[in-house]
Amino acid sequence: MPTANALTFGQRVAYRRRVARMTQQELANAAGVHVGTLRKIERGARGASDGVVEALAAALGVDTSRLLGSRDQADARVHAAMPSLSAEIAAYEGPDDGPVRPLADLRIAVDEAVTWRLAAQYVRIARHAPKLIGELIRANHLAPAKERAEIAGLLVSALRTADAVAYKYGARDLSARLVDLMRWVAPHAGDPLLVAAVAYVRTETFFAARAFAPGLRALEAALDAAPVGDDDATVAARGTLNMRAAVIAGRAGLVEAANFHLFEARRLGDAVPESVYQGTAFGPESVRIHEVSVAVSLGHDHVRRALDVANEWAPPQSLPAERRSGFYIEVARAQLWTGLARDAFESLKVARRIAPQHTRDHPWVREDAATLRRLRRGDAESLSSFAEWCHAGE
Structure with missing residues (x-):
């Protein structure tokens, strides 16, 4: 049987349609395209515009990249x-x-x-x-x-x-x-909570520059400026800033600061329902995912903490896909560091199923897939396929 990447676009559509147990007419109706057009696409007699690709992906309940292949x-x-x-x-x-x-x-x-x-x-x-x-x-x-x-x-x-x-x-x-x-x-916008949300996003520039200590100072300044209150939105704004601060403190190797901000994030997370606030998921479950992130950020001496969380809990489907896939990417790194190579590969495959585009372009996925490939050279065709899919080692 040909690999997924060897299939044509039409063949991938037909495969996904069969997996979803849909007829051509049902898929055409759900995607808002003529059934004759769908038939031609599936047999390769015509291509599909970006709009049709998106409509078919939405109707099939898959990410667009699954159809592009x-x-x-x-x-x-x-x-x-x-x-x-x-x-x-x-x-x-x-x-x-x-x-x-x-x-x-x-x-x-x-x-x-x-x-x-x-x-x-x-x-x-x-x-x-x-x-x-x-x-x-x-x-x-x-x-x-x-x-x-x-x-x-x-x-x-x-x-x-x-x-x-x-x-x-x-x-x-x-x-x-x-x-x-x-x-x-x-x-x-006249909304101080939105300003706090932008401070959360800005941290990625510090991650990119590996300027972890300055990034922590910027987040702590944002916390000083953020509103204080007991309504859910205000609590979540402060909680997300503490979540982010815990991770970047971990990257800076500042154990005490990482633990302090994680404690604050956990306290605030327990006070609100899990939801998306100002564009960021926050609540008890998001904080638990960040416990794993902090442990992995702090390095080898702390990864047992990450594995303990992963062994007793998994992120629910209700969390955003990007956050859930990130959890398994972090867990895979902890597993790899502790010699659990097979478990690490399984975690990476779960991350790919949840959010393929996020997983494929994550630098840790490429690094870890390349390492797994070296450790198990020739052991599994699926590992080689995964490594090639994410361009591991490039």
Whole structure:
């Protein structure tokens, strides 16, 4: 049987349709395409536009990259969007003329984009984010004064969604520019909790530069400036900052600071229901995932803590896909460090099933897959296939 990557696009659609136990008519109806078009796609008689690919993926309940198959195809679509994204944010002070939808429609579009970010659907984000950001920038210039605060908040959310793609795909200069624009726009929304959320996102620039101690200081300054209150949104804002601070303190090797911020995150997490606040998942379950992150960040002497969590608990399906896949990526590293190579590979495969694009482009996945390949050379064809899928060792 040919490997998944050897299948054509149409064959992958047909395979996923059969797995979902759908007829061609049922899939066509769910995707909003003509059944004759679907038949031609499945037998390779015609291609599919980006919109049709997305519609079929949504109807099948799979990530777009599952249908594209080739890593190069998915990557090419993401990288092709970077110049357009860069051009849109460069025109912030003097945007081009163009249409602007009503505020209610913009809310829906941004909510959808945030959903894609939490699900790690980077191909979809890359296709839609430049146009959405350009439209929001125009709206920010044209809208009546009473709408501008809300539009500023929507723009920050859209910029954060685009930044997730830029950062994950290594466009670090573009990511830094997106973060700078977020920091400039956020105060115009009149919401101090949004400013705190941007401080959380900004930490990725410190991770990228390996400037862990300065990153910790920036987060602690954000905590000093963040509102204090007992409502869920305010508690979650402070909790997410402490979660992030715990991880970056761990990367800096500051055990006491990491434990202090993790304790604060756990205390605050226990006070609110697990949910997405200001675009970030927070609650008891998210904090538990960060316990694993902190243990792995602190290094070999602390990984037993990560394994203890993983042995007694697994993230529920209700958590965002990106966060759940991140848990298994971190656990795989802890397992690899303690000599549990087979378990580590199983964890990486679980991460891939949950969020393939997030897993494939995670640097730790590439490093660990390359290490596993060396340790078990020739032992498993599936390991070699996995390593090639994520370009391990490149």
